[in-house]
Amino acid sequence: MAAEIEIEGVELRATRCRTRLPFRFGIVTLTEAPVVVARVRARVDGVTSGGFAADLCVPKWFEKDPQKSVHEDVATLFSSAERAATAWTGAAGTPFGVWQAAHRRCLDGDLASGVKLVDGFGVALVERAMLDATCQAAERSFLGALENDLFGFDAGALLPELEGDTHAKSPALLARPSADRVLVRHTVGGLDPLRRTEVSPALRGDDDHPVALEDDIARFGLRAFKLKAGGVPADDVARLCEIVRVVDEAGVTDPIYSLDANESYEDVTTVAALLDRLEADPDGRRLVESLVYLEQPLPRTRTLDPSTAGDIRALAARVPLLIDEADDAIDAFARATAFGYRGVSVKNCKGVFRALANRALVLARNDGSFQASEDLTNLPMLPLQQDLTTVAALGLEHSERNGHHFFPGLDVVPTAEAEAALSAHPDLYERRGDRIVLRIEDGAVSLACARASGYGYAGRVDWEARDALADVIAEPLG
Incomplete structure (x- = not known):
């Protein structure tokens, strides 16, 4: 049965990371990029909970504009995360329903930038923090949450050809047995x-x-x-x-x-x-x-x-x-x-x-x-x-x-x-x-x-050791 979640707040912090080797792919050679971390505060079925997610802000993949610097690319991804945080804050419903509303606002609504992969970056980041908070409140793993339809996912609501299909709900999608x-x-x-x-x-x-x-x-x-x-x-x-x-x-x-x-x-x-x-x-x-x-x-x-x-x-x-x-x-x-x-x-x-x-x-x-x-x-x-x-x-x-x-x-x-x-x-x-x-x-x-x-993850996330996004982006990158 799907959980009911109320998003009380979304916070963002980041850490700069340098490569040990230069990574050449596409039109960029990556030597430095920040990791942005999202923290969601929520109530799930009346239980206070929190969740985390993080992503490396990889330049020249989400948007491959040769006129933009690496620093500008990262700032764009930070902005995507901030817009997603706005979309989620105060939202309530099933996790899937909350995601649908935020996705619409960020990719096609008032919070969209017009570059879909960029806009989707922030949505996906906060989505995972929300899923973590949902699992934490229920004391279930992600696999267990899918098995028990905790998120209320329905592929038929996203792809019309799957409406009513036996594979549309999350219990039918979980690989069995799960690999080690x-x-x-x-x-x-x-x-x-x-x-x-x-x-x-x-x-x-x-x-x-x-x-x-x-x-x-x-x-x-x-x-x-x-x-x-x-x-x-x-x-x-x-x-x-x-x-x-x-x-x-x-x-x-x-x-x-x-x-x-x-x-x-x-x-x-x-x-x-x-x-x-x-x-x-x-x-x-x-x-x-x-x-x-x-x-x-x-x-x-x-x-x-x-x-x-x-x-x-x-x-x-x-x-x-x-x-x-x-x-x-x-x-x-x-x-x-x-x-x-x-x-x-x-x-x-x-x-x-x-x-x-x-x-x-x-x-x-x-x-x-x-x-x-x-x-x-x-x-x-x-x-x-x-x-x-x-x-x-x-x-x-x-x-x-x-x-x-x-x-x-x-x-x-x-x-x-x-x-x-x-x-x-x-x-x-x-x-x-x-x-x-x-x-x-x-x-x-x-x-x-x-x-x-x-x-x-079972390890502790050291939130306080991260920096504000504005501080991370203040110095030039790459």
Whole structure:
């Protein structure tokens, strides 16, 4: 039975974080970004409760305006979170009903900026804090809340074709049995060294965490990889084939690959040329044969352009296609499937209820469409663990992870919070030297956090150690 929630207040704070390695993807090289944290105060079925959520404010993904600076991008995401806080404050109803009203205001109403992924960022952040507060009040895990329909979710209210469908309600969407672990699909960034001989002293840093791909494979037993394409077929083929050789030399059998273009290819003809070049090379051909999907090949503005539909269907006959940045509306995936796309990314920064709606669509259609877990650099504790909890609920077999590689472990959170996370989740973290880091064993990470009371975490959140948004944004970023 759905809970009744009254949102008494939403507060926001943030912390600046620096990478340990530069992360090149799309049109940006990430070296610094803040994590914004939301705290919701609420009454749930008459019980006073609170909940937390957090996200890294990644520049040049939600909006790829080359005229805007990294600092301006982050300020835009802060503003999105503040508008969402306004939409939620004072709202009452079921958690799903409260979300629906806030979503309408922030994406299509008086609080909308006109950039849907940006507007959705704040909505998704406060949504997760609300879900956490709901779970905390009921003393249930997120999985238990879905099982007992605590949120009142109904996919039929979002996608008309699911109205009255047996898969529309959350108990029908929960993966059973829930997995204990998920395979890590390791991101190979555009600037990442592939061999240890390529690692400069400046990149080596002051810890023993791997830098080169071959060392990551040796340390963690990796066998699934997310590769990046940059929009130039000749350059992309050379690097992709070299990655395949490194993976082969490391002794990985039956590797899993996904390929992400991050909107870098302007037209389908050039994407087809990339596949042609890969298939003409022995190493490239092995990549194509092991490719589970090609992610977001075209700019979001052209993804659902009717003029591309025929070309997209021809490309989809060669490799499964997945939308990511183009997934900016509740019905985006449903519309994309009519063009020939088969997959959609799952990212908590785009919304949990939206991910549940897409799962309902996949289950109801039963036509080979699918969801895939992609990582917009989820850092410990809250972003990572809540994202893994969503992965567990949806039953996804592998999950892109990159926050552990590009950022310095739990150094990104206050010391007391890092120690609490290690104590509460020793299956997920470990101490290496003077740093607490993600525990990856045999290429996988634990999903036990999904069973914690609340939304994905049992450690204490050190709210007071965070800073006001105005203070964080006062100094230039990146």
